[in-house]
Amino acid sequence: MTVYFVSTFHSDRFRYIWRHRAYTDRKKKAGAAMQSNHPNVRLTVTLLGTYAGILLDDRFQTSQDELLSVRIDAVSLLDNTKIPFTPLDGYLEFDPAHTPLGVLWRIGDRFEVSGRLRFFRAAPSATYVAKIQRLLRQAKDSIVQPTLAWINLLPTQPSRNRFLRLLTQFQKEQLSFSAFQEQQTLKARVLSASQRAGLARVQQRQIAIMRPIFEALARLAPEQPLISHPRDIKMIELKFSPKMATRVNKDRLGDPTYRHQLFMQLVNPDASPQLTTLPPAKPRATPKSQPATASNRFIPAPAPAKLTIALLQAQTLCMAAPNGRLTPVDTLGVRVSEFGVPEPTVVTPPRGRSRRKTAADGDNGVYFNPHLPTFLVYDAALAPLQLTPGYQGALSGTLRQVRLVTPAKRQALERAHARAIHHLRRLLARSLTAPQPELTRLTDRLAAGRLTFSGYHKLLAGLLPKRDAQLATRLDDTWAAFTQKWLALTFPAWFLDHVTAQDTIEDGAMLPLLRIDHAQLKDAAYRHRLFAQWQQNAGKKPLDHQ
Numbered sequence: 250m251t252v253y254f255v256s257t258f259h260s261d262r263f264r265y266i267w268r269h270r271a272y273t274d275r276k277k278k279a280g281a282a283m284q285s286n287h288p289n290v291r292l293t294v295t296l297l298g299t300y301a302g303i304l305l306d307d308r309f310q311t312s313q314d315e316l317l318s319v320r321i322d323a324v325s326l327l328d329n330t331k332i333p334f335t336p337l338d339g340y341l342e343f344d345p346a347h348t349p350l351g352v353l354w355r356i357g358d359r360f361e362v363s364g365r366l367r368f369f370r371a372a373p374s375a376t377y378v379a380k381i382q383r384l385l386r387q388a389k390d391s392i393v394q395p396t397l398a399w400i401n402l403l404p405t406q407p408s409r410n411r412f413l414r415l416l417t418q419f420q421k422e423q424l425s426f427s428a429f430q431e432q433q434t435l436k437a438r439v440l441s442a443s444q445r446a447g448l449a450r451v452q453q454r455q456i457a458i459m460r461p462i463f464e465a466l467a468r469l470a471p472e473q474p475l476i477s478h479p480r481d482i483k484m485i486e487l488k489f490s491p492k493m494a495t496r497v498n499k500d501r502l503g504d505p506t507y508r509h510q511l512f513m514q515l516v517n518p519d520a521s522p523q524l525t526t527l528p529p530a531k532p533r534a535t536p537k538s539q540p541a542t543a544s545n546r547f548i549p550a551p552a553p554a555k556l557t558i559a560l561l562q563a564q565t566l567c568m569a570a571p572n573g574r575l576t577p578v579d580t581l582g583v584r585v586s587e588f589g590v591p592e593p594t595v596v597t598p599p600r601g602r603s604r605r606k607t608a609a610d611g612d613n614g615v616y617f618n619p620h621l622p623t624f625l626v627y628d629a630a631l632a633p634l635q636l637t638p639g640y641q642g643a644l645s646g647t648l649r650q651v652r653l654v655t656p657a658k659r660q661a662l663e664r665a666h667a668r669a670i671h672h673l674r675r676l677l678a679r680s681l682t683a684p685q686p687e688l689t690r691l692t693d694r695l696a697a698g699r700l701t702f703s704g705y706h707k708l709l710a711g712l713l714p715k716r717d718a719q720l721a722t723r724l725d726d727t728w729a730a731f732t733q734k735w736l737a738l739t740f741p742a743w744f745l746d747h748v749t750a751q752d753t754i755e756d757g758a759m760l761p762l763l764r765i766d767h768a769q770l771k772d773a774a775y776r777h778r779l780f781a782q783w784q785q786n787a788g789k790k791p792l793d794h795q
Contacts, residue, residue, distance in 0.1 A: 308425045556623070669730070
């Protein structure tokens with residue numbers, strides 16, 4: 250049986266996590282011993298930032314590596330029991346090979362990680378390190394004299410040689426002070442009681458000599474944990490960010506320059522233009538007479554995708570289209586652990602025709618930013634699966650990016666849309682000598698969300714008696730102002746709908762099965778009643794994403 254011991258010192262601050270191995274077999278009890286001073290542990294951390302300063306280890310050796318600054322607040326046992334403790338700031342070795350879903354971390358991401366635990370002190374400056382090392386050399390010189398005096402009193406040369414070797418290792422910084430004292434105590438077990446008593450007095454003097462150095466260290470650089478050799482990272486919560494994610498090219502991780510660029514991308518997301526970010530779909534060509542707004546730029550086209558998810562709970566969201574149309578959508582919120590593209594279906598084309606290029610043939614504009622919230626659309630394909638909270642599995646379907654508006658901001662968005670439509674009507678009324686019913690009906694279609702602004706722009710040009718460049722510019726500026734308001738009041742998210750394949754990993758909670766009439770699944774009102782019943786059975790509160 251393996252047991253983790255968590256000790257806390259100084260106002261319940263977490264200081265040491267030590268791993269011991271105990272044997273239930275009494276015959277092996279004599280061989281049981283403490284494991285390595287760098288135990289393997291599993292911790293829950295939150296990413297705070299980066300650190301590239303000087304670290305001092307327990308032997309006062311310096312190192313300067315690129316590390317992640319994290320806040321540690323829980324340790325997991327072998328049976329997955331999580332023990333929380335007072336949060337403590339520490340460090341995590343920067344290894345981009347273990348980033349979530351192949352994209353770079355973001356500040357605020359929360360995850361579990363396994364690794365080796367060591368303890369270091371963050372040195373404020375090189376001057377501070379030099380001062381500490383100078384004091385350390387003086388302390389070691391002071392320790393040598395009483396220690397040598399005690400060693401020379403030992404009766405046999407082999408005994409003297411054993412302790413002389415320890416003293417030499419300590420002077421050469423091959424042993425930390427605690428390890429030096431521990432080894433002295435272990436090797437003194439074969440000595441007489443009077444000799445061990447003499448060693449105890451020498452060790453007390455050694456401690457008195459080293460105490461000022463440790464007190465200075467405690468004031469200026471408290472000991473902090475460092476998790477090295479990270480592995481088995483499990484994402485708990487990703488920080489929401491609408492910015493483009495940076496894909497990690499694992500084939501280039503052996504290049505120190507590339508790893509440094511990734512590290513600097515964490516320090517400042519806009520500082521490394523050389524890095525390849527996950528590209529959006531190519532900008533769609535727009536005629537010169539049409540405005541290049543956010544409705545026709547940088548919106549990835551829907552594409553087939555395969556997501557490995559854990560289902561959380563249900564929520565009815567409000568989807569905001571670029572033309573201002575608001576649509577309620579019943580969804581199931583999920584946490585995504587893996588992203589991929591489904592295997593393409595091989596179709597033999599008729600003779601004389603070439604096979605169409607599929608998603609697997611090359612670049613299709615598909616990308617996935619895991620820092621955006623993801624939802625399954627409760628449509629006619631998803632409802633019959635009757636997934637429940639806690640379900641884990643892989644689902645294949647159509648992935649598309651949408652923008653959502655929270656209830657608190659919905660009225661502001663509706664007012665901004667109404668003002669834009671009102672302004673468009675006024676501009677048209679001022680430019681015409683007589684009212685035209687066709688223009689009124691066209692603007693009504695835009696106001697009702699049945700027409701995109703680019704389509705409105707195109708049809709409007711055919712209805713106006715003559716081309717008016719000044720009017721076109723004012724219309725474009727009006728809609729561009731609404732688009733900026735739309736972007737400010739909404740946030741991006743992923744929708745996966747039209748699920749075509751399912752691979753269950755773990756079933757969710759046991760809930761009553763819904764009685765589904767498959768003939769009515771195409772009816773949105775019927776699906777909403779099913780969704781409401783699902784919510785009632787699950788008994789979950791809606792998610793709050795912002």
